[in-house]
Amino acid sequence: MEQKSYNPYVSAQIQFDAVADMLDLDEATRQLLRQPIREYHFTIPVKMDDGTTKIFNGYRIQHNDARGPAKGGIRFHPQETVDTVRALSMWMTWKCAVVDIPLGGGKGGVICDPRSLSQTEQERLCRGYVRQVAKNIGPLSDVPAPDVMTNGQHMLWMMDEYEAIHGAHYPGVITGKPVGMGGSLGRMEATGYGVIFTLREALKALNIDIKTSTASLQGFGNVAEHAARLYTKLGGKIIAISSWDNIDGKAYTFRKAEGLDIDAMAKIKDSYGTIDKAKAMELGCEVLPGEDWIAQDVDILLPCALENQITPATFSKVSDQVKVICEGANGPTTPDCDELIKNKNIYLIPDFLCNAGGVTCSYFEQIQCNMNYFWSKEEVLEKLDQKMTSAFYAVHNLAQEKGLYMRDAAYVISINRVAQAVKLRGWI
């Protein structure tokens, strides 16, 4: 069967247009919000270790900054496209608005595979990226952060290059920095924990005991690992994890019906989330095809990898037992699948609410950098829990009151907030 291809930017616009219609948004606001405000496309020459020079394509896209500086990660991925970055920048605007933090939406990306680059090549790539956007980012204009396949070390190299160019210290130019170098305690856990804070509240609202619940997880990067850790700590059981195998170039699902030991699984993965198959078998895991994660008899599906994973084709394999889909990734579900999720009566926690914990903690990191006073991990995670829980109930309550699908309810809140900021500023 031929696979339908999905463009995330088209998906983001379909989602936006539907809610803009629902809100009867005026034409000018609609035109402004359905596309990015500014885009930077550039090339990055990088001297490779073997003496050759490679040219990489990079992007930084600012979707909207009416509520505050643009905010959002930089991804390194071989399949990165400008439209993916556009979509992700748009989702960042809605994400910051739904948790009500004073930031806008932006995103960056480089088409590259960091798994095939040495540390020194990665450092030169990071510095080269910043040299191209040094005039267009900044603590008061656009603040990058880590995303898929980027980490604290990358952020620190980027900050260092920015500071060298501008000749002063600017810890607020980037977040997700290592702890001790301007980073916040709890940032590593924040996105995954935020996912589970919203799931915990959703299960309460649905009268499901987390302690008897089961879940299947897609992805085993930073977000997925910490989501799995907190979910199992609260008593839930993860029975399957699907992760990308860098050597074989495909994904596998690791299943253990009695529940996976997340600590043990984390010990046998590399920094990109590839799980060692032989060691997983020693731990008693069955090794199944990558796409099997979605077909498990579980209560909760946790897509925490990339976009376009839950499509009408893959959704046809979802078990009748599934009650909640918790979108830890950005854009994991295609718009043509939303109707199917509704019809199956599955409760959805939409991506830009569900995974907003990362950027919320980035906001805390900015506050701590500005004060030059750093909070304890407990304090960070407690504040994060409060923010995520109240954002969850704002969306859940609106969905209940107006009979809306959760994704639409989240959009209603975010679009209204951004549209109001645009009007108050006199842009429209």
Ligand code: GLU
């Ligand atoms: N890349 C993360 C996201 O998609 C975090 C962004 C940030 O901290 O600015 O939400």
